[in-house]
Amino acid sequence: MPKVTVATDWLDVCAGCHMSLLDMDEHLIELLSKIEITSSPITDLKEPPEEGVDVGILTGAVSDTHQRRVARRMRERCKILVAIGDCAAMNGIPTMRNDLTPDDVLTRGYVETESTVDGKIPKSREIARLLPQSMPVHEVVKVDVNLPGCPPSAESIYFVLKELLEGRIPTLSGEYLKYD
Numbered sequence: 726m727p728k729v730t731v732a733t734d735w736l737d738v739c740a741g742c743h744m745s746l747l748d749m750d751e752h753l754i755e756l757l758s759k760i761e762i763t764s765s766p767i768t769d770l771k772e773p774p775e776e777g778v779d780v781g782i783l784t785g786a787v788s789d790t791h792q793r794r795v796a797r798r799m800r801e802r803c804k805i806l807v808a809i810g811d812c813a814a815m816n817g818i819p820t821m822r823n824d825l826t827p828d829d830v831l832t833r834g835y836v837e838t839e840s841t842v843d844g845k846i847p848k849s850r851e852i853a854r855l856l857p858q859s860m861p862v863h864e865v866v867k868v869d870v871n872l873p874g875c876p877p878s879a880e881s882i883y884f885v886l887k888e889l890l891e892g893r894i895p896t897l898s899g900e901y902l903k904y905d
């Protein structure tokens with residue numbers, strides 16, 4: 726039987742959700758007999774293949790134009806999209822910047838920090854632009870499964886992947902559902 730293909734990517738994040746994925750430890754070995762991870766930020770291949778994957782996983786909120794492109798690309802290339810972590814599922818930590826304008830955020834980060842001398846905001850067409858507001862993934866593309874938690878436990882991620890392997894959209898409750 727062909728393996729289920731899985732691609733992951735990250736947006737406006739710390740790496741905690743991907744670390745939780747790795748924390749599955751021996752479950753990861755077990756899963757790898759049934760799934761193939763085609764790409765992820767922590768493997769050599771970073772972008773989901775053009776031919777698509779069965780399951781796409783996104784961590785992090787959508788805060789700039791690059792992250793919005795990455796979220797849309799994953800949606801286009803996967804059959805089932807899973808948003809993992811508070812940031813991806815409900816905006817999490819990046820929500821803190823939503824009371825400020827993008828200019829305020831950049832000025833604080835590049836000019837006003839106490840350790841900065843003669844700072845300036847970098848400007849280049851190569852650099853993604855901050856969106857007016859940071860938002861959870863489901864406000865940009867359709868999400869099939871939201872798994873909150875900061876980060877969600879390795880057991881929760883394992884549960885979600887096992888359910889998907891069984892052909893079910895996971896129903897999250899009890900120990901698998903945490904809002905941190």
Ligand code: SF4
Pocket residue numbers: 737738739740741742784785809810811812813817818874875876877
């Ligand atoms: S949900 Fe928590 S652990 Fe995951 S990316 Fe956001 S801040 Fe990091």
